[in-house]
Amino acid sequence: MQRKAVVLLSGGIDSTTTLAIAKSQHFQIHAISFRYxxxxxxxxxxxxxxxxxxxxxxxxxxxxxxxxIGGSALTDNLEVPKLRELxxxxxxxxxxxxxxxxxxxxxxxxGWAETLGAYDIxxxxxxxxxxxxxxxxxxxxxxxxxxxxLGTKAGTEGNRFSIHAPLIRMTKAQIIQKGFELGVNYSMTxxxxxxxxxxxxxxxCDSCLLRKKGFLEAGIPDPTVYR
Amino acid sequence: MQRKAVVLLSGGIDSTTTLAIAKSQHFQIHAISFRYxxxxxxxxxxxxxxxxxxxxxxxxxxxxxxxxIGGSALTDNLEVPKLRELxxxxxxxxxxxxxxxxxxxxxxxxGWAETLGAYDIxxxxxxxxxxxxxxxxxxxxxxxxxxxxLGTKAGTEGNRFSIHAPLIRMTKAQIIQKGFELGVNYSMTxxxxxxxxxxxxxxxCDSCLLRKKGFLEAGIPDPTVYR
Numbered sequence: 001m002q003r004k005a006v007v008l009l010s011g012g013i014d015s016t017t018t019l020a021i022a023k024s025q026h027f028q029i030h031a032i033s034f035r036y037x038x039x040x041x042x043x044x045x046x047x048x049x050x051x052x053x054x055x056x057x058x059x060x061x062x063x064x065x066x067x068x069i070g071g072s073a074l075t076d077n078l079e080v081p082k083l084r085e086l087x088x089x090x091x092x093x094x095x096x097x098x099x100x101x102x103x104x105x106x107x108x109x110x111g112w113a114e115t116l117g118a119y120d121i122x123x124x125x126x127x128x129x130x131x132x133x134x135x136x137x138x139x140x141x142x143x144x145x146x147x148x149x150l151g152t153k154a155g156t157e158g159n160r161f162s163i164h165a166p167l168i169r170m171t172k173a174q175i176i177q178k179g180f181e182l183g184v185n186y187s188m189t190x191x192x193x194x195x196x197x198x199x200x201x202x203x204x205c206d207s208c209l210l211r212k213k214g215f216l217e218a219g220i221p222d223p224t225v226y227r
Numbered sequence: 228m229q230r231k232a233v234v235l236l237s238g239g240i241d242s243t244t245t246l247a248i249a250k251s252q253h254f255q256i257h258a259i260s261f262r263y264x265x266x267x268x269x270x271x272x273x274x275x276x277x278x279x280x281x282x283x284x285x286x287x288x289x290x291x292x293x294x295x296i297g298g299s300a301l302t303d304n305l306e307v308p309k310l311r312e313l314x315x316x317x318x319x320x321x322x323x324x325x326x327x328x329x330x331x332x333x334x335x336x337x338g339w340a341e342t343l344g345a346y347d348i349x350x351x352x353x354x355x356x357x358x359x360x361x362x363x364x365x366x367x368x369x370x371x372x373x374x375x376x377l378g379t380k381a382g383t384e385g386n387r388f389s390i391h392a393p394l395i396r397m398t399k400a401q402i403i404q405k406g407f408e409l410g411v412n413y414s415m416t417x418x419x420x421x422x423x424x425x426x427x428x429x430x431x432c433d434s435c436l437l438r439k440k441g442f443l444e445a446g447i448p449d450p451t452v453y454r
Contacts (some may be wrong), residue, residue, distance in 0.1 A: 068287060070339075103374070110331075111326040111330070112326075134382065134383040135379070137377070150364070151329065153361055212377055
């Protein structure tokens with residue numbers, strides 16, 4: 001029987017590449033996305049198309065209102081910073097930081113994985129472009145894995161959970177090259193923190209800047225429609 | 228300024244006693260409860276009254292649909308076991324186990340705590356009566372604390388989160404005695420997994436059996452209305 005995996009799928013470059021990697025390792029894929037009060041629902045639309053494209057076994061969209069716990073430009077009405085220096089993006093914890101977001105996403109994913117009998121969880125966390133996000137660092141990923149194995153029935157009964165973060169030390173360019181080799185069509189993905197209602201990317205938020213630079217350095221044409 | 232704490236409040240004996248303990252330690256209390264698709268909403272009603280009684284600064288009720296991730300008699304339509312041996316309750320992981328429940332609850336609490344600037348989180352986890360629940364063990368609590376400090380902005384910037392589980396090694400009788408000393412009125416709390424619509428406890432599920440035994444051993448009259 002095919003081993004099951006659960007992939008966290010946001011609809012961006014990193015999670016889509018991660019899904020393609022899990023698929024290439026012959027897992028039966030379950031994908032999970034979160035409707036968490038993000039200011040644009042566009043990324044969930046992308047996640048849906050990507051899940052369908054990759055023929056995942058099941059795609060779960062889980063509702064969770066982060067606005068209730070507050071504290072970030074991605075869910076509150078703070079302004080998304082534009083045209084920042086890339087060195088600053090890497091060094092600081094930005095206002096777009098959502099408190100404990102990956103911790104919460106991974107925890108819910110863990111609950112679903114335990115129900116499914118899936119002991120491999122894939123997340124597109126990446127430390128290089130976002131070194132400012134503490135929940136994207138390798139030390140965090142392994143601390144989460146350890147906690148998960150102590151705090152679940154499956155973990156304590158001998159089915160060890162593995163948290164895979166295959167992109168963790170890759171640059172955006174390396175990620176894009178890897179996805180390109182695996183046949184990922186990045187026009188299905190979205191990165192922008194502040195897209196227009198018709199789905200065009202702003203081209204100047206942290207996430208757009210990193211995306212542009214990634215395609216440039218990878219030497220692969222950027223299929224994104226910027227406004 | 229008073230130090231802030233967040234208390235996970237389910238409306239049962241353990242979380243209510245934990246709240247009273249945090250209050251006695253002079254924290255400014257924020258309470259969080261979860262509407263997670265439990266089969267009875269009665270415990271949220273109890274949580275509301277308890278939060279008001281203790282004059283908490285804020286009581287957040289967070290919605291989260293556990294039915295989507297499945298796997299438990301508390302949220303699915305499995306039958307709640309009745310009149311089991313107490314030794315069995317302590318030894319097994321019961322069907323009422325909800326996959327990763329405390330992990331998910333603690334993660335969301337952590338996100339809210341970070342937004343509030345509260346670095347003390349109190350949970351009524353208890354290893355003796357429920358040794359079958361992996362997410363009630365001390366090793367799990369300290370693994371979670373470690374993960375939380377690696378995975379949050381506050382944790383990495385020098386504000387260490389502490390996860391307090393003051394009841395972790397207490398018997399139900401000791402918990403009830405402690406709460407009694409602190410003036411807790413246990414008639415406001417509910418333990419039953421399967422109460423009648425008018426709020427009466429069944430008296431025979433695992434949770435009712437442990438409650439009855441606790442009052443008996445504490446030598447304190449049980450104020451619960453059993454049907």
